[in-house]
Amino acid sequence: MVSLEDLKKEAKQILKENKVKYIIGYKKSTNGLMPVPAFIKEPEEVEKLVWDPTCVFNLTRYLVDEKRRKTKEKEPDERPVGLVVKGCDSRAINILLQEKFINREDVYLLGVSCENTGVLDEKKLTKKIKGEKVKKVEFDEKDNFIITTQEGKTKIPAKEILANRCLECKANFPVIYDVLLGEKAKRSIDNPFESIEKIESLSTEERWTFWKKQLDKCIRCYACRSVCPMCYCDECVADTISFAVTADTTAEEKAQKIKWVEKSPVSSENFIYHMVRAIHLAGRCIDCGECERACPLDIPLRFLNRKLEKEAKELFGFEAGFDPDQPSLISCFKDEDPEDFIR
């Protein structure tokens, strides 16, 4: 079990020794069950830190903002940022390292194990306890969550309220860390691609109807993009704006400002946007499920990324996020890559 006291002690220690600039972790919010990200600068503040199954967010995203901030500073603080990472978050770190977006010495990782289970899905929990006010959710030894409501404690099997991504998680412990809290217990999963195979088994037309219905909902709020630790491009194809073409507009300017995707949230443009995002995340998505959680319209975005993850594994034997030294999926090739689809 991850002891919260140990986590606080570690955090306090590194802050006292001035090893880190600040620590990003989770703290209790002022309203409701779900925690909020905590930015801890003083050793006294570590008492705020929490770690329980409600800590769903992927805090790796803040490293992207941190890097942007750092590049603007005249005399940047070169100390690393302390970061609390779960299994999926640590894989995201691996990708950022692999792409040389950050250096290993830029982060100090406090790895926490997900205790053989994972984090919960808030919607599933609300449904399960029928709207009662939950005060606290804790890990339990045997694949259960202990839920404290006004009426007392109840045990719920973790499987019933786990987030979808956690049900299919390959490694529910950090794969890269400076300090590890909790055990590296690997949960056995029968079929990590179960949900995808369900959609794959549909006919082409049925799949089309499914996606058409889902992606028609999209309002293009770009929450999926904002929350994704891999979507760190300074300029996104979805943001291309129309610009006035005058007599002295050069061909280069025109070529750089092609409007690939219209901004209107209509079906066809939504398809292009989401497919482009899926392709850009091929071999990089580590399945933290944040896009799906952040989506205000409940579009199952994970499926798109998951599909390409599956294909990368089946076609090229590629798994993202486990080795920071391997080349990225589409910047390498093997002679024996499949070409049965080519004439």
Next chain:
Amino acid sequence: MAEEFEPKIVAFLCKWCSSAGSDLAGVSRMEYPYNVVPITVMCSGSISPLYILSAFSRGADGVLVSGCHPGDCHYIKGNFYARRRIALINKLLDFIGLEPQRFQMSWVSAAEGTKYTEIIKDFVKELKPLGPQTKLGRDL
């Protein structure tokens, strides 16, 4: 009698092999369907997924990507990269429910004018029964 549906195909051909292959078909006066709009690119490896999606979104009924045979690439390994990338796009297009016949890839060398005409002929034949592509077409 209603006119027969003529599919519109956008073909991305690499400059060094496939484009030369299509040229050979032309100068040898081989006959092949006029449904194809060739776009010459420097290498099949330079084809971004966006090109393909854009083609579909602007109303292409089928998209063909063609490059040099593996090992023949003018840039040594561009077509190997293309092969990986196109495989992924192919799977994704299929996953969202676009008919798999609408997107194809081929290796055509500069000497294979006949192969090029065969590929276009087959492609057109496969696209005709499907009718116009409306799924990804821009509905603005």
